[in-house]
Amino acid sequence: MTTVTCTATDDAGNSDSETFNVTVLPLDTTGPTIDRIDLVRDARGKKVMRIVLTFSESLNEAGAETLANYALETRKGSKVKPVALGSVVYAAGTVTLTPVKAISTKKLPTVFLTARATGTLTDASPNLNPLDGDRNGTPGGDFVRSLSQGAILSVVDELLETGELSGRHRLSESLESSLGRLGGLFRE
Ligand SMILES: [Ca+2]
Ligand SMILES: [Ca+2]
Numbered sequence: 001m002t003t004v005t006c007t008a009t010d011d012a013g014n015s016d017s018e019t020f021n022v023t024v025l026p027l028d029t030t031g032p033t034i035d036r037i038d039l040v041r042d043a044r045g046k047k048v049m050r051i052v053l054t055f056s057e058s059l060n061e062a063g064a065e066t067l068a069n070y071a072l073e074t075r076k077g078s079k080v081k082p083v084a085l086g087s088v089v090y091a092a093g094t095v096t097l098t099p100v101k102a103i104s105t106k107k108l109p110t111v112f113l114t115a116r117a118t119g120t121l122t123d124a125s126p127n128l129n130p131l132d133g134d135r136n137g138t139p140g141g142d143f144v145r146s147l148s149q150g151a152i153l154s155v156v157d158e159l160l161e162t163g164e165l166s167g168r169h170r171l172s173e174s175l176e177s178s179l180g181r182l183g184g185l186f187r188e
Pocket of ligand 2: 132134137139141
């Protein structure tokens with residue numbers, strides 16, 4: 001914060017001054033990153049109904065809710081097939097994508113999600129910094145992950161946050177528990 005003093009003097013030499021404060025906010029030059037992917041399953045755990053993306057900061061709402069900024073597709077070798085997205089809803093730093101048809105959990109390793117670093121999928125700052133999808137610290141770069149990769153990242157993040165994945169001596173124990181939790185993902 002800077003204090004500015006303004007003094008005015010008339011021809012007769014009378015003068016008076018006023019002060020006011022100016023706050024200059026640091027310019028936001030970082031793009032939002034996707035820090036978590038959570039998969040919302042049906043009651044039996046066999047199908048993914050919704051995909052929830054957690055961003056590192058608030059987004060420009062209109063862009064966050066533009067379906068064209070996201071793509072789902074199955075990739076098998078060179079065969080790429082789009083998976084239709086029905087809706088996208090933004091609320092408080094998270095984006096919820098709902099595919100038209102629920103996705104079988106068996107298919108998760110071949111289903112890829114792309115979030116595009118366009119001019120509208122940006123943060124909420126006046127600079128409108130685009131998504132930093134490749135997480136290299138510079139706005140720009142699409143985010144591309146298979147849904148199974150995304151789910152693994154979220155479990156590892158959670159373990160790091162809760163401290164379960166800190167001490168080296170606890171690592172094998174933690175990995176065992178994460179594999180157990182991931183088991184549901186790959187079970188036939
Ligand atoms: Ca930012
Ligand atoms: Ca980037």
